[in-house]
Amino acid sequence: MLQVHVQDLNIRDIPRSTLERAVHRRQAIGVAVMAALGLTLNNAGRHVVNAAQKEASSQAADSSGRKVVHVARKYEGANYKSGGASPKGFDCSGFTWYVYKKAADMDISRGVEEQWRLGRSVARGKLQPGDLVFFRNTFERGLSHVGIFIRKDKFIHAENEKTGVVISSLESDYYSKHYAGARRLL
Helix, strand or coil, X not given: CCCCCHHHCCHHXXXXXXXXXXXXXXXXHHHHHHHHCCCCCCHHHHHHHHHHHHHHHHHHHHHHHHHHHHHHHCCCCCCECCCCXXXXXXXXXXXXXXXXHHHHCCCCCCCXXXXXXXXXXXXXXXXXXCCEEXXXXXXXXXXXXXXXXXXXXXXXXXXXXXXXXXXXXXXXXXXXXXXXXXXXXX
């Protein structure tokens, strides 16, 4: 029988976000199944559990990334407004902040530089829906623009006053020349 002792619980282990709760549920189900089958966590078993945890985490992140893209696409065509962070008008980092707040209940800060410091770096060939894509030397020197990766070579972003929130190609001459990297937050 599986036993849990109060002294083994840590208040910091309690999941706070929907994503964390989903991952913890999947982990708990995996442990319960192993216990029901009489499996132990020897070295071989630990590898099986670790692989299952990574897969569950990857699936949850992929689902959350798709939700970020779904929310972002609702605002395609919205106006651009310098310093804006609402459907009345977005700038690039205001758009990514707003979408992440709505889709994942994450406060990712309002600046391009600050958003660049979040999450983990992702190679261009490994991009997943919801990853943040960054550009440098667009309207000013250094990191200056951010968008949300959709799929293939497409990303959505608050481009400028003329176009507003649009979907663009990472392969376009302009954006491929200014591409700086990507970050995965989920």
